[in-house]
Amino acid sequence: MSTPEWLESWSDDDGARRVRDLFDRSFGPDGGAADGVWSAPGRVNLIGEHTDYNAGLCLPIALPHRTFVAVRLRDDDTVRVASAQTDAHWEMRLSDVVPGEVEGWGAYVAGVAWALQQDGFPVRGLDAVVDSCVPFGASLSSSAALECAFAVALDDLLGLGLGGDDAGRVRLAAACIRAENEIAGAATGGLDQAASLRSRPGHALLLDCRPELGALENAAPIPFDVAAAGLELLVIDTRAPHQLVDGQYAARRASCEEAARLLGVPHLRAVTPDGLDEALATLEPHDADGVLRRRVRHVVTETARTAEFADLVRAGRVAEVGPLMNASHASLRDDYEVTVRETDLSVDSSLAAGAIGARMTGGGFGGSTIALVRADEVEQVVAGVQRAFEEAGLRAPGFLLAPPSAAAGRTA
Numbered sequence: 378m379s380t381p382e383w384l385e386s387w388s389d390d391d392g393a394r395r396v397r398d399l400f401d402r403s404f405g406p407d408g409g410a411a412d413g414v415w416s417a418p419g420r421v422n423l424i425g426e427h428t429d430y431n432a433g434l435c436l437p438i439a440l441p442h443r444t445f446v447a448v449r450l451r452d453d454d455t456v457r458v459a460s461a462q463t464d465a466h467w468e469m470r471l472s473d474v475v476p477g478e479v480e481g482w483g484a485y486v487a488g489v490a491w492a493l494q495q496d497g498f499p500v501r502g503l504d505a506v507v508d509s510c511v512p513f514g515a516s517l518s519s520s521a522a523l524e525c526a527f528a529v530a531l532d533d534l535l536g537l538g539l540g541g542d543d544a545g546r547v548r549l550a551a552a553c554i555r556a557e558n559e560i561a562g563a564a565t566g567g568l569d570q571a572a573s574l575r576s577r578p579g580h581a582l583l584l585d586c587r588p589e590l591g592a593l594e595n596a597a598p599i600p601f602d603v604a605a606a607g608l609e610l611l612v613i614d615t616r617a618p619h620q621l622v623d624g625q626y627a628a629r630r631a632s633c634e635e636a637a638r639l640l641g642v643p644h645l646r647a648v649t650p651d652g653l654d655e656a657l658a659t660l661e662p663h664d665a666d667g668v669l670r671r672r673v674r675h676v677v678t679e680t681a682r683t684a685e686f687a688d689l690v691r692a693g694r695v696a697e698v699g700p701l702m703n704a705s706h707a708s709l710r711d712d713y714e715v716t717v718r719e720t721d722l723s724v725d726s727s728l729a730a731g732a733i734g735a736r737m738t739g740g741g742f743g744g745s746t747i748a749l750v751r752a753d754e755v756e757q758v759v760a761g762v763q764r765a766f767e768e769a770g771l772r773a774p775g776f777l778l779a780p781p782s783a784a785a786g787r788t789a
């Protein structure tokens with residue numbers, strides 16, 4: 378069997394050095410060094426999947442893997458960005474940034490500047506570079522990490538005063554969500570941006586996405602000390618290519634909105650577990666193939682599982698969450714239909730090799746899974762997954778460990 382590949386995170390010093398060097402190579406000759414370095418983490422969601430846009434509960438943690446940006450403000454409104462991951466510079470004037478008109482990965486950067494400008498802040502152009510150890514296309518929120526790193530950079534450089542407390546960070550998260558929805562054109566909910574901007578080291582963040590809740594009522598940090606329980610959270614990047622991600626994600630969201638409309642409720646959070654059977658019966662005449670009912674069953678049961686998971690963690694009973702993780706994966710596989718062969722195999726082989734719980738994380742259609750594993754069994758689980766992928770003739774997965782880490786902020 379080949380040696381497992383570990384996807385290491387970078388230290389702050391290493392990340393800062395990389396982007397400062399890249400900045401000097403890309404823009405230095407034009408006018409000096411970057412004004413500073415900022416970074417933002419990717420995330421894994423412990424449980425509560427496809428619930429954020431249904432006003433439900435989710436429970437992410439920030440990863441130690443971060444996206445680093447070095448930024449220098451300009452006097453005009455041009456945004457120029459270079460990335461270690463691609464040769465081509467991305468450039469656009471802020472005045473040309475409008476929904477539907479921005480192509481390429483720079484949309485995540487210019488979109489944040491645009492959204493802050495829409496909020497009335499005096500945003501200017503910038504020269505910037507990006508480098509990242511957040512795996513791309515792995516459902517670990519590399520896009521949110523990019524947006525959030527720029528959000529804290531602009532906040533700092535323009536003196537907006539939002540990054541210093543949670544209420545301000547909620548506004549930065551809202552700008553990042555607008556950038557993603559309106560400029561990058563991905564109809565995602567707010568889970569990823571909240572995780573990247575509002576997480577705390579050593580904690581999971583219980584997000585309650587009901588729109589009627591005030592910014593400070595909708596998130597509660599919960600101590601999540603897996604190490605104290607003798608456990609590790611293992612993340613497995615299955616490297617499954619994303620298939621039709623945008624269309625499929627938008628289709629799931631549209632089904633939920635259609636079901637809520639048929640049920641006469643503002644969102645599916647309004648359907649409680651006690652009211653689920655009645656809601657399914659109401660949908661039946663409109664739902665010949667059963668798709669709407671499966672989607673609703675996932676959303677309602679997933680929020681209930683998330684509440685139970687959070688209660689167990691709060692009670693210091695983290696070692697008992699395994700069955701909830703497994704039930705979440707089964708629901709995402711059978712009712713929400715967002716898993717693929719690789720994520721199912723990763724979960725099944727993690728459990729067969731001794732994990733106490735496992736599930737896909739993020740939007741699905743490929744991407745990563747997580748497994749809660751006894752600390753002295755990590756190697757055994759990694760070997761079991763690696764072997765299962767080899768035997769199935771699949772590309773080797775990547776592995777990382779995920780202690781709950783810090784939110785976005787200034788790095789240097």
Ligand code: GAF
Nearest residue numbers: 426427565566567568739740
């Ligand atoms: C993606 C989206 F960006 C989030 O908003 C969330 O819906 C998640 O999929 C599924 O829980 O990460």
